[in-house]
Amino acid sequence: MDKRIINDLSANELAEAIAAMGEKRHRAVQILKWLYQKGAASFAGMTNLPRGLRERLDERFIISAPRLVESIRSSADASQKFLLEAADGALVETVLMEADGHRTICVSSQVGCPLGCSFCRTGDGGFERDLSSGEILGQILFFKSGYLPPRRRFNIVFMGMGEPLLNMRNLAAAIGILNAEEGFGLGEKRITVSTIGIPDRIRELAAANPRFSLALSLNATTDAARKRLMPAARDLDDTLAAAREFARARRARVTLEYVLIAGENDSDDDARRLAALSAGGPFKLNLIPFNEWEGCPHRRSDEDRIERFVALLLPTAPAVTVRRSQGNDIRAACGQLRLRRRSRD
Numbered sequence: 001m002d003k004r005i006i007n008d009l010s011a012n013e014l015a016e017a018i019a020a021m022g023e024k025r026h027r028a029v030q031i032l033k034w035l036y037q038k039g040a041a042s043f044a045g046m047t048n049l050p051r052g053l054r055e056r057l058d059e060r061f062i063i064s065a066p067r068l069v070e071s072i073r074s075s076a077d078a079s080q081k082f083l084l085e086a087a088d089g090a091l092v093e094t095v096l097m098e099a100d101g102h103r104t105i106c107v108s109s110q111v112g113c114p115l116g117c118s119f120c121r122t123g124d125g126g127f128e129r130d131l132s133s134g135e136i137l138g139q140i141l142f143f144k145s146g147y148l149p150p151r152r153r154f155n156i157v158f159m160g161m162g163e164p165l166l167n168m169r170n171l172a173a174a175i176g177i178l179n180a181e182e183g184f185g186l187g188e189k190r191i192t193v194s195t196i197g198i199p200d201r202i203r204e205l206a207a208a209n210p211r212f213s214l215a216l217s218l219n220a221t222t223d224a225a226r227k228r229l230m231p232a233a234r235d236l237d238d239t240l241a242a243a244r245e246f247a248r249a250r251r252a253r254v255t256l257e258y259v260l261i262a263g264e265n266d267s268d269d270d271a272r273r274l275a276a277l278s279a280g281g282p283f284k285l286n287l288i289p290f291n292e293w294e295g296c297p298h299r300r301s302d303e304d305r306i307e308r309f310v311a312l313l314l315p316t317a318p319a320v321t322v323r324r325s326q327g328n329d330i331r332a333a334c335g336q337l338r339l340r341r342r343s344r345d
């Protein structure tokens with residue numbers, strides 16, 4: 001019998017599989033707790049399940065866990081980036097960020113990315129495949145198995161490799177387990193999905209179950225400038241309309257992320273347009289000074305420019321923050337470990 005990866009099953013699918021084995025429903029809840037709350041690495045270790053059930057689970061399923069290949073520490077703070085290997089050899093990057101006692105895990109949703117944003121190292125390295133929901137969750141389980149103190153809360157951001165909304169089914173399944181009380185028990189404030197913005201998929205998610213916060217990678221204030229930086233960017237007005245609909249449906253604000261790149265999107269006119277398009281809307285603005293990586297075509301805006309940009313925004317724009325820490329240097333180079341390893345092989 002071909003074994004299935006148990007972490008790829010949603011809570012409902014697991015309940016159905018357990019019922020099909022003739023077991024009571026509460027066994028599925030026990031298994032979820034073992035997998036995601038206790039980080040069990042084997043069925044044999046699930047000691048409150050009858051031995052016979054543990055053996056049958058072992059015949060039908062495997063618990064998938066990624067293998068650590070390499071890690072690097074940020075030069076600027078306590079953040080650490082990890083290169084993990086999936087069962088088929090695919091390499092993904094994930095980052096553990098620490099600031100003010102809070103831990104945030106930046107996870108990948110795809111192996112590489114097909115969208116080719118000009119400021120992103122991951123886009124530079126091409127696309128291999130989507131990650132399964134179990135592989136998305138596997139990145140978090142990797143940290144639970146040794147890098148996160150037991151019972152400490154943490155945040156998840158989908159800002160690693162890939163465009164999450166291109167992998168909707170697996171994204172929604174993974175968030176379902178993140179939300180579930182018997183899974184990770186994380187609410188919408190602790191999970192952020194960052195996207196370049198695919199309007200129909202944002203609308204679809206606004207009406208769906210998974211609970212998470214939305215961050216829109218805006219990065220420019222006109223369609224032409226957005227397309228220059230992000231060739232796959234959709235119509236700006238429609239993207240913002242979808243973000244407003246999401247905010248209305250969820251009664252929450254959407255974060256507009258804006259990577260400041262010298263000469264590309266940091267002029268006075270850009271700041272005024274950004275202030276105008278966000279004013280009065282259900283948004284928060286997050287400015288991220290660009291971190292340069294070897295071979296990139298862009299430069300970081302200088303400090304005077306960043307200050308001037310913020311000053312122009314402040315009178316009308318909603319809550320503005322400038323993100324300068326939390327592993328920006330290693331996140332900016334997202335994709336770098338994977339590319340380096342591939343060129344060595």
Ligand code: SF4
Pocket residue numbers: 113114115116117120121122123124160161162163196230
């Ligand atoms: S910024 Fe995001 S969407 Fe763009 S290439 Fe990088 S991973 Fe893909």
